[in-house]
Amino acid sequence: xxxxxxxxxxxxxxxxxxxxxxxxxxxxxxxxxxxxxxxxxxxxxxxxxxxxxxxxxxxxxxxxxxxxxxxxxxxxxxxxxxxxxxxxxxxxxxxxxxxxxxxxxxxxxxxxxxxxxxxxxxxxxxxxxxxxxxxxxxxxxxxxxxxxxxxxxxxxxxxxxxxxxxxxxxxxxxxxxxxxxxxxxxxxxxxxxxxxxxxxxxxxxxxxxxxxxxxxxxxxxxxxxxxxxxxxxxxxxxxxxxxxxxxxxxxxxxxxxxxxxxxxxxxxx
Numbered sequence: 001x002x003x004x005x006x007x008x009x010x011x012x013x014x015x016x017x018x019x020x021x022x023x024x025x026x027x028x029x030x031x032x033x034x035x036x037x038x039x040x041x042x043x044x045x046x047x048x049x050x051x052x053x054x055x056x057x058x059x060x061x062x063x064x065x066x067x068x069x070x071x072x073x074x075x076x077x078x079x080x081x082x083x084x085x086x087x088x089x090x091x092x093x094x095x096x097x098x099x100x101x102x103x104x105x106x107x108x109x110x111x112x113x114x115x116x117x118x119x120x121x122x123x124x125x126x127x128x129x130x131x132x133x134x135x136x137x138x139x140x141x142x143x144x145x146x147x148x149x150x151x152x153x154x155x156x157x158x159x160x161x162x163x164x165x166x167x168x169x170x171x172x173x174x175x176x177x178x179x180x181x182x183x184x185x186x187x188x189x190x191x192x193x194x195x196x197x198x199x200x201x202x203x204x205x206x207x208x209x210x211x212x213x214x215x216x217x218x219x220x221x222x223x224x225x226x227x228x229x230x231x232x233x234x235x236x237x238x239x240x241x242x243x244x245x246x247x248x249x250x251x252x253x254x255x256x257x258x259x260x261x262x263x264x265x266x267x268x269x
Contacts, residue, residue, distance in 0.1 A: 008192040008201070008236060011111055013097050020194040023093060024187055028208070031086035031182055035212040042215035046151065054148040058216050061171055061256060062157040069161045076158075076167045080174045087178055090186035112185030113240025114177075126246025129234060134251045137223055144219025151217045155259035165257055172252035173245075180244040183209055183228070184235050202232035 013020065025033070046056055064075040094108035109115055144150035158164040183205050191201045206228025213224040231244050 008188060008198055008239075011094060011097070011108070011189055011193070013193045015097055015193070017194045020190050024190045027086060027090055027093070027182065027186065030089070032179065032208065032212050036208060036214075039212045039215040043217070046215075046217075052148055053151055053217055054145055056151045057154050058151040059154040059157045061155065061168060063159050066159045069159060069163075072159070073161075073163050073167070076163075076171070080167075080170050083174050083178055087181045090182050094186065094189060109181075109185075112181070112189060113235075113238065113242055114181055114185055114245070115242065118240070118242070122240065122242040123246055125234075125238065125240075125243035126250065129231070129243060129247035130250040133227055133230060133247065134254065137227065137251070140223050141219055144217060144223070147219075149217055150219035153216060153220075153259075154263070155255045156257070156263075158260065164260060168256040168260060169253055172256055173249045175252050176245045176248035179209070180231070180241050180248055184231060184244060185241040188232070188235060198236055202229060202236070205232055 015023075028034075028036075046053055049056065063072050065072045088105065091105040091108045091114075094111070095105045110117070141150060141153070145152060156164075156168055158167065187205055188201055191204070192198070196204075206225045209228035210221040210223075210225035214221040231247070235241065235244060
């Protein structure tokens with residue numbers, strides 16, 4: 001059995017190091033690693049476009065069939081649901097490897113702190129992280145855009161339908177669960193099982209997080225690397241993913257819903 005990292009409490013494993021690392025590459029390949037590849041191609045396209053980066057707009061949460069709202073809702077919900085499949089895959093792999101020590105994907109989720117055992121503490125911790133990251137993150141985005149290092153972000157581009165805000169909230173929660181369970185709960189466990197140091201794990205996860213946000217511009221890359229470092233450090237202190245999910249969901253809800261409600265009223269957005 002491989003010896004885990006001394007700074008992270010991880011699930012037991014009988015898998016060899018090469019298998020552990022191959023598995024993480026494959027999980028990333030069907031989830032956020034694939035997003036990183038598309039993000040790199042997107043920033044290359046934007047950098048080679050005739051307009052400067054700061055004059056371009058990156059649109060998120062767009063309508064697919066704006067002329068048929070019922071079908072558009074189906075597209076939005078399908079996208080949110082399918083994006084969570086890698087989360088179930090990651091937890092399934094952890095549970096299958098750990099065997100009786102966790103018993104199921106639910107047990108694996110509990111082992112990485114993705115559960116409801118400590119709702120009050122997790123919410124308070126998440127709120128603190130959101131305050132520490134959200135406002136500085138907005139200021140950094142605005143500065144990067146003014147310096148020509150980032151595109152303008154249109155965080156929500158859904159039609160004015162009754163389900164727009166609920167879908168944006170669900171999309172925010174989906175982003176939070178996918179990124180924090182996979183990038184922190186799963187990868188930190190597997191890389192620690194493979195013998196990586198805690199510092200290497202935190203840095204590697206943060207760099208991947210920044211890369212799949214680079215489609216926004218270099219400000220998006222740097223800002224998300226910093227966020228990844230903070231969240232990685234926080235996880236090593238608490239061993240719980242849920243506060244990170246709370247933080248991420250809150251930040252995205254404010255960004256997505258706030259943009260949808262205020263974009264026409266506030267010019268600097």
